[in-house]
Amino acid sequence: xxxxxxxxxxxxxxxxxxxxxxxxxxxxxxxxxxxxxxxxxxxxxxxxxxxxxxxxxxxxxxxxxxxxxxxxxxxxxxxxxxxxxxxxxxxxxxxxxxxxxxxxxxxxxxxxxxxxxxxxxxxxxxxxxxxxxxxxxxxxxxxxxxxxxxxxxxxxxxxxxxxxxxxxxxxxxxxxxxxxxxxxxxxxxxxxxxxxxxxxxxxxxxxxxxxxxxxxxxxxxxxxxxxxxxxxxxxxxxxxxxxxxxxxxxxxxxxxxxxxxxxxxxxxxxxxxxxxx
Ligand SMILES: C[S@@+](CC[C@H](N)C(=O)[O-])C[C@H]1O[C@@H](n2cnc3c(N)ncnc32)[C@H](O)[C@@H]1O
Numbered sequence: 001x002x003x004x005x006x007x008x009x010x011x012x013x014x015x016x017x018x019x020x021x022x023x024x025x026x027x028x029x030x031x032x033x034x035x036x037x038x039x040x041x042x043x044x045x046x047x048x049x050x051x052x053x054x055x056x057x058x059x060x061x062x063x064x065x066x067x068x069x070x071x072x073x074x075x076x077x078x079x080x081x082x083x084x085x086x087x088x089x090x091x092x093x094x095x096x097x098x099x100x101x102x103x104x105x106x107x108x109x110x111x112x113x114x115x116x117x118x119x120x121x122x123x124x125x126x127x128x129x130x131x132x133x134x135x136x137x138x139x140x141x142x143x144x145x146x147x148x149x150x151x152x153x154x155x156x157x158x159x160x161x162x163x164x165x166x167x168x169x170x171x172x173x174x175x176x177x178x179x180x181x182x183x184x185x186x187x188x189x190x191x192x193x194x195x196x197x198x199x200x201x202x203x204x205x206x207x208x209x210x211x212x213x214x215x216x217x218x219x220x221x222x223x224x225x226x227x228x229x230x231x232x233x234x235x236x237x238x239x240x241x242x243x244x245x246x247x248x249x250x251x252x253x254x255x256x257x258x259x260x261x262x263x264x265x266x267x268x269x270x271x272x273x274x275x276x277x
Contacts, residue, residue, distance in 0.1 A: 003195070004123070004152045008096045011147075015077075015099035023076045023143065046079035049142065053171045053253070054087060060237045060274065061255050065169055067138035071130060073160055073172075074144025075118055078104035084140060085116035090133040093118035094125060123152070125159040135165035139172070146175035146249075149217050154227060161231035167258035170233075173251045175243060177218040221250050229271050232257040232264045239276040 014022035020029040020042055028038040057065045067088040075081045075093025081104050085091035093104045093116070101118040108116035119129055130136060139160050145153045157172070164170060221238075228236060234257040243249045257264045 003149050007147060007149070012097045012099055015097045015103065019077050019100065019103055023079060043079065043082075047083045050080050050083035050087065050140075053140065056237065056239075056253050056276070057169050057171070057255075060276070061235050061253060062169065067169070069133045069136045070138040070140060071136045071160070071163065073125070073139065073141040073156070074147075075104050076100050076143075078107035078116070078118070080140065080142065081116050081118065082108055082111045082113045084138075085113040088115070088138065090115045090117065092116075092130055092133055092136075094121045094130075095119075096121060125156065125163060127159070127163050130163055135168075136163050137165050137168035139164050139168070139170040142171070142173045145172065145219065146216055150219055153217065153219065154223070157224075157227055158231070161227065161233065161256075164231070164256050166232070166256055166260070169253075169255050171251070171253050173249055174219040174221075174224060175216060175247060176221050176224075176250050177247050218247065219250075224250065224252065225271075225273070228252070228254060229269070232261065232269075234264070234270055234272065236271060236273045237276055238273065 011022070018031045020034065020039070021027075021031065023029075024042060024045065027033060028035070029042055054065065054067075067084070068090075070084040070088040070091040072081045072084055072091060072093045075095050077100060078093060081091055081093040085108065091113075093101070095101050095104065095118065098120045101120045104116070104118040108114075108118070117133065119126070141160065145157065148156065160172075161170075225236070233254045235255040237253040239251040239253070241249045241251065257267075259267075
Protein backbone atom coordinates (compact mmCIF):
# COMPACT_ATOMS: atom_id res chain seq x y z
CA UNK A 1 0.00 0.00 0.00
CA UNK A 2 1.38 3.47 -0.90
CA UNK A 3 2.13 6.12 1.74
CA UNK A 4 -0.83 8.11 0.37
CA UNK A 5 -3.28 5.18 0.67
CA UNK A 6 -1.99 4.34 4.09
CA UNK A 7 -2.54 7.91 5.31
CA UNK A 8 -6.07 8.03 3.90
CA UNK A 9 -6.78 4.76 5.73
CA UNK A 10 -5.52 6.35 8.96
CA UNK A 11 -7.95 9.25 8.48
CA UNK A 12 -10.89 6.92 7.99
CA UNK A 13 -9.89 5.11 11.18
CA UNK A 14 -9.56 8.37 13.13
CA UNK A 15 -12.90 9.61 11.75
CA UNK A 16 -14.55 6.49 13.17
CA UNK A 17 -12.79 6.55 16.52
CA UNK A 18 -12.05 10.15 17.60
CA UNK A 19 -13.07 12.62 14.86
CA UNK A 20 -12.91 15.99 16.65
CA UNK A 21 -9.53 15.20 18.20
CA UNK A 22 -8.32 14.00 14.77
CA UNK A 23 -9.05 17.50 13.47
CA UNK A 24 -7.66 19.51 16.41
CA UNK A 25 -5.35 17.31 18.47
CA UNK A 26 -5.90 18.91 21.84
CA UNK A 27 -6.87 16.61 24.72
CA UNK A 28 -10.06 18.57 25.41
CA UNK A 29 -11.45 17.36 22.05
CA UNK A 30 -10.95 13.65 22.77
CA UNK A 31 -14.21 11.73 22.57
CA UNK A 32 -14.03 10.42 26.13
CA UNK A 33 -13.32 13.81 27.69
CA UNK A 34 -15.39 16.12 25.49
CA UNK A 35 -17.50 18.60 27.49
CA UNK A 36 -20.25 20.73 25.90
CA UNK A 37 -18.03 23.80 26.47
CA UNK A 38 -15.09 22.16 24.66
CA UNK A 39 -17.34 21.11 21.80
CA UNK A 40 -18.60 24.67 21.56
CA UNK A 41 -14.98 25.91 21.41
CA UNK A 42 -14.28 23.40 18.64
CA UNK A 43 -17.08 24.67 16.39
CA UNK A 44 -16.36 28.30 17.29
CA UNK A 45 -12.75 27.87 16.14
CA UNK A 46 -14.07 27.17 12.62
CA UNK A 47 -16.33 30.19 12.73
CA UNK A 48 -13.42 32.43 13.84
CA UNK A 49 -11.05 30.95 11.27
CA UNK A 50 -13.43 31.52 8.35
CA UNK A 51 -14.28 35.06 9.53
CA UNK A 52 -10.53 35.82 9.70
CA UNK A 53 -9.82 34.42 6.23
CA UNK A 54 -12.64 36.40 4.64
CA UNK A 55 -11.59 39.59 6.41
CA UNK A 56 -7.95 39.22 5.23
CA UNK A 57 -9.12 38.73 1.63
CA UNK A 58 -11.39 41.78 1.92
CA UNK A 59 -8.75 43.95 3.59
CA UNK A 60 -5.81 42.92 1.42
CA UNK A 61 -7.15 41.80 -1.96
CA UNK A 62 -10.81 42.46 -2.84
CA UNK A 63 -12.86 44.74 -0.54
CA UNK A 64 -16.25 43.49 -1.79
CA UNK A 65 -15.33 39.77 -1.82
CA UNK A 66 -18.48 37.60 -1.45
CA UNK A 67 -18.02 33.90 -2.26
CA UNK A 68 -20.65 32.28 -4.48
CA UNK A 69 -19.57 28.61 -4.49
CA UNK A 70 -16.92 27.76 -1.88
CA UNK A 71 -14.93 24.55 -1.99
CA UNK A 72 -13.44 23.23 1.26
CA UNK A 73 -10.77 20.67 0.43
CA UNK A 74 -10.37 18.18 3.33
CA UNK A 75 -13.52 19.35 5.12
CA UNK A 76 -13.28 16.86 8.00
CA UNK A 77 -16.30 17.06 10.30
CA UNK A 78 -17.48 20.36 8.76
CA UNK A 79 -15.79 22.73 11.24
CA UNK A 80 -15.20 25.29 8.46
CA UNK A 81 -17.76 24.03 5.95
CA UNK A 82 -20.79 25.33 7.81
CA UNK A 83 -19.27 28.81 8.45
CA UNK A 84 -18.36 28.89 4.74
CA UNK A 85 -21.94 27.95 3.81
CA UNK A 86 -23.22 30.82 5.97
CA UNK A 87 -21.19 33.21 3.80
CA UNK A 88 -21.65 31.58 0.36
CA UNK A 89 -24.48 30.64 -1.97
CA UNK A 90 -23.25 27.03 -1.72
CA UNK A 91 -20.35 25.41 0.09
CA UNK A 92 -18.98 22.05 -1.00
CA UNK A 93 -16.73 19.97 1.23
CA UNK A 94 -14.43 17.29 -0.18
CA UNK A 95 -12.79 14.63 1.93
CA UNK A 96 -11.02 11.31 1.35
CA UNK A 97 -12.75 9.78 4.38
CA UNK A 98 -16.38 8.77 3.86
CA UNK A 99 -17.00 8.91 7.62
CA UNK A 100 -15.71 12.51 7.74
CA UNK A 101 -18.05 13.36 4.85
CA UNK A 102 -21.01 11.83 6.73
CA UNK A 103 -20.06 13.86 9.81
CA UNK A 104 -19.92 17.06 7.75
CA UNK A 105 -23.37 16.30 6.37
CA UNK A 106 -24.69 15.64 9.87
CA UNK A 107 -23.19 18.91 11.13
CA UNK A 108 -24.74 20.84 8.20
CA UNK A 109 -28.13 19.31 8.95
CA UNK A 110 -27.82 20.08 12.66
CA UNK A 111 -27.09 23.74 11.78
CA UNK A 112 -29.84 23.93 9.15
CA UNK A 113 -27.23 24.69 6.46
CA UNK A 114 -29.08 23.24 3.45
CA UNK A 115 -26.55 24.89 1.10
CA UNK A 116 -23.63 22.87 2.56
CA UNK A 117 -22.77 19.71 0.63
CA UNK A 118 -20.02 17.13 0.99
CA UNK A 119 -18.47 14.63 -1.40
CA UNK A 120 -16.03 11.78 -0.90
CA UNK A 121 -13.01 12.07 -3.17
CA UNK A 122 -10.49 9.47 -4.15
CA UNK A 123 -7.10 10.59 -5.45
CA UNK A 124 -8.47 13.35 -7.66
CA UNK A 125 -10.85 16.30 -7.38
CA UNK A 126 -13.81 15.51 -9.62
CA UNK A 127 -14.33 18.88 -11.35
CA UNK A 128 -17.58 17.70 -12.99
CA UNK A 129 -19.14 16.60 -9.70
CA UNK A 130 -18.20 19.94 -8.14
CA UNK A 131 -19.54 21.90 -11.14
CA UNK A 132 -23.13 20.84 -10.37
CA UNK A 133 -23.33 23.85 -8.02
CA UNK A 134 -21.84 26.24 -10.60
CA UNK A 135 -18.38 27.75 -11.03
CA UNK A 136 -16.23 27.63 -7.90
CA UNK A 137 -15.11 31.13 -6.94
CA UNK A 138 -13.52 30.33 -3.57
CA UNK A 139 -11.20 27.45 -2.69
CA UNK A 140 -10.21 26.80 0.92
CA UNK A 141 -8.07 24.25 2.72
CA UNK A 142 -6.61 24.23 6.21
CA UNK A 143 -4.81 21.47 8.17
CA UNK A 144 -5.02 19.14 5.18
CA UNK A 145 -2.07 19.42 2.76
CA UNK A 146 0.33 18.97 5.68
CA UNK A 147 -1.03 15.43 5.95
CA UNK A 148 -0.59 14.61 2.24
CA UNK A 149 2.78 13.48 0.94
CA UNK A 150 4.11 16.43 -1.13
CA UNK A 151 4.18 14.80 -4.59
CA UNK A 152 0.48 13.89 -4.34
CA UNK A 153 -0.31 17.12 -2.50
CA UNK A 154 1.04 19.28 -5.31
CA UNK A 155 -1.11 17.35 -7.82
CA UNK A 156 -4.20 17.95 -5.69
CA UNK A 157 -3.23 21.60 -5.23
CA UNK A 158 -3.01 21.96 -9.04
CA UNK A 159 -6.47 20.42 -9.38
CA UNK A 160 -7.86 22.78 -6.76
CA UNK A 161 -6.39 25.76 -8.64
CA UNK A 162 -7.75 24.38 -11.95
CA UNK A 163 -11.27 24.21 -10.53
CA UNK A 164 -11.10 27.86 -9.39
CA UNK A 165 -12.93 30.17 -11.82
CA UNK A 166 -11.16 33.23 -13.30
CA UNK A 167 -11.37 36.09 -10.80
CA UNK A 168 -11.94 33.59 -7.94
CA UNK A 169 -10.19 33.70 -4.59
CA UNK A 170 -8.52 31.17 -2.32
CA UNK A 171 -6.99 30.36 1.04
CA UNK A 172 -4.67 27.42 1.66
CA UNK A 173 -2.33 26.47 4.48
CA UNK A 174 0.81 24.37 4.13
CA UNK A 175 3.51 23.26 6.53
CA UNK A 176 7.00 24.25 5.40
CA UNK A 177 10.48 23.73 6.73
CA UNK A 178 13.50 25.82 7.48
CA UNK A 179 16.55 24.51 5.60
CA UNK A 180 18.38 24.49 8.97
CA UNK A 181 21.95 23.35 9.60
CA UNK A 182 23.63 20.06 8.75
CA UNK A 183 22.04 18.22 11.67
CA UNK A 184 18.52 19.36 10.78
CA UNK A 185 19.07 18.39 7.13
CA UNK A 186 20.32 14.93 8.14
CA UNK A 187 17.25 14.36 10.33
CA UNK A 188 15.04 15.51 7.49
CA UNK A 189 16.70 13.08 5.04
CA UNK A 190 16.13 10.22 7.50
CA UNK A 191 12.50 11.24 7.95
CA UNK A 192 11.92 11.22 4.22
CA UNK A 193 13.64 7.86 3.78
CA UNK A 194 12.28 5.90 6.75
CA UNK A 195 8.61 6.01 7.67
CA UNK A 196 9.21 4.63 11.18
CA UNK A 197 11.74 7.39 11.86
CA UNK A 198 9.35 10.04 10.62
CA UNK A 199 6.72 8.58 12.93
CA UNK A 200 9.13 8.91 15.83
CA UNK A 201 9.88 12.53 15.04
CA UNK A 202 6.22 13.42 14.57
CA UNK A 203 5.38 11.71 17.85
CA UNK A 204 7.97 13.68 19.71
CA UNK A 205 6.93 16.98 18.14
CA UNK A 206 3.20 16.63 18.15
CA UNK A 207 2.44 14.35 21.10
CA UNK A 208 1.62 10.69 20.60
CA UNK A 209 -1.42 9.80 18.58
CA UNK A 210 -2.71 6.71 20.33
CA UNK A 211 -3.81 4.13 17.82
CA UNK A 212 -2.81 5.47 14.48
CA UNK A 213 -0.33 8.00 13.33
CA UNK A 214 -1.02 10.72 10.81
CA UNK A 215 2.10 11.93 9.12
CA UNK A 216 3.15 15.57 8.83
CA UNK A 217 4.64 16.53 5.46
CA UNK A 218 6.54 19.64 4.50
CA UNK A 219 6.29 21.74 1.35
CA UNK A 220 8.74 24.08 -0.31
CA UNK A 221 7.39 27.62 -0.34
CA UNK A 222 9.01 28.59 -3.65
CA UNK A 223 7.52 25.53 -5.28
CA UNK A 224 4.12 26.54 -3.90
CA UNK A 225 4.45 30.00 -5.43
CA UNK A 226 5.46 28.37 -8.73
CA UNK A 227 2.21 26.36 -8.74
CA UNK A 228 0.22 29.52 -8.04
CA UNK A 229 1.95 31.37 -10.88
CA UNK A 230 1.31 28.48 -13.29
CA UNK A 231 -2.43 28.77 -12.56
CA UNK A 232 -2.79 32.49 -13.31
CA UNK A 233 -2.84 33.50 -9.66
CA UNK A 234 -2.14 37.21 -9.94
CA UNK A 235 -2.44 38.44 -6.37
CA UNK A 236 -0.98 36.65 -3.33
CA UNK A 237 -0.79 37.54 0.34
CA UNK A 238 1.51 35.28 2.34
CA UNK A 239 1.42 34.83 6.10
CA UNK A 240 3.99 32.84 8.04
CA UNK A 241 3.17 31.33 11.42
CA UNK A 242 5.60 29.40 13.61
CA UNK A 243 4.83 25.70 14.00
CA UNK A 244 7.39 24.25 16.39
CA UNK A 245 11.11 23.56 16.01
CA UNK A 246 12.43 23.68 12.48
CA UNK A 247 9.10 24.31 10.84
CA UNK A 248 6.56 26.96 10.04
CA UNK A 249 3.19 27.19 8.35
CA UNK A 250 2.52 29.23 5.27
CA UNK A 251 -0.96 30.61 4.78
CA UNK A 252 -1.67 31.85 1.29
CA UNK A 253 -4.57 34.16 0.43
CA UNK A 254 -4.92 34.75 -3.27
CA UNK A 255 -6.95 35.81 -6.30
CA UNK A 256 -6.89 34.38 -9.81
CA UNK A 257 -6.50 36.62 -12.84
CA UNK A 258 -9.98 37.47 -14.10
CA UNK A 259 -9.27 37.18 -17.83
CA UNK A 260 -8.26 34.36 -20.19
CA UNK A 261 -4.90 32.60 -20.52
CA UNK A 262 -4.08 34.71 -23.57
CA UNK A 263 -4.92 37.94 -21.75
CA UNK A 264 -2.77 36.83 -18.81
CA UNK A 265 0.14 36.16 -21.20
CA UNK A 266 -0.36 39.52 -22.93
CA UNK A 267 -0.31 41.33 -19.60
CA UNK A 268 3.11 39.80 -18.80
CA UNK A 269 1.84 37.14 -16.33
CA UNK A 270 1.92 39.53 -13.34
CA UNK A 271 1.98 38.21 -9.78
CA UNK A 272 1.69 40.68 -6.94
CA UNK A 273 3.08 39.17 -3.72
CA UNK A 274 2.87 40.71 -0.26
CA UNK A 275 4.04 39.20 3.01
CA UNK A 276 1.83 39.90 6.00
CA UNK A 277 3.78 40.57 9.18
C1 LIG B 1 -6.79 17.68 10.43
S1 LIG B 1 -8.24 17.33 9.51
C2 LIG B 1 -8.75 19.00 9.09
C3 LIG B 1 -10.21 19.09 8.74
C4 LIG B 1 -10.69 20.49 8.38
N1 LIG B 1 -9.95 21.05 7.28
C5 LIG B 1 -10.63 21.42 9.59
O1 LIG B 1 -9.70 22.25 9.64
O2 LIG B 1 -11.49 21.33 10.44
C6 LIG B 1 -7.62 16.72 7.95
C7 LIG B 1 -8.70 16.24 7.00
O3 LIG B 1 -8.11 16.02 5.72
C8 LIG B 1 -8.64 14.85 5.15
N2 LIG B 1 -7.69 14.34 4.17
C9 LIG B 1 -6.48 13.78 4.41
N3 LIG B 1 -5.90 13.42 3.25
C10 LIG B 1 -6.76 13.75 2.25
C11 LIG B 1 -6.73 13.64 0.84
N4 LIG B 1 -5.70 13.09 0.21
N5 LIG B 1 -7.79 14.09 0.13
C12 LIG B 1 -8.85 14.64 0.77
N6 LIG B 1 -8.93 14.76 2.10
C13 LIG B 1 -7.90 14.34 2.85
C14 LIG B 1 -8.84 13.94 6.35
O4 LIG B 1 -9.73 12.89 6.09
C15 LIG B 1 -9.34 14.92 7.40
O5 LIG B 1 -10.73 15.02 7.39
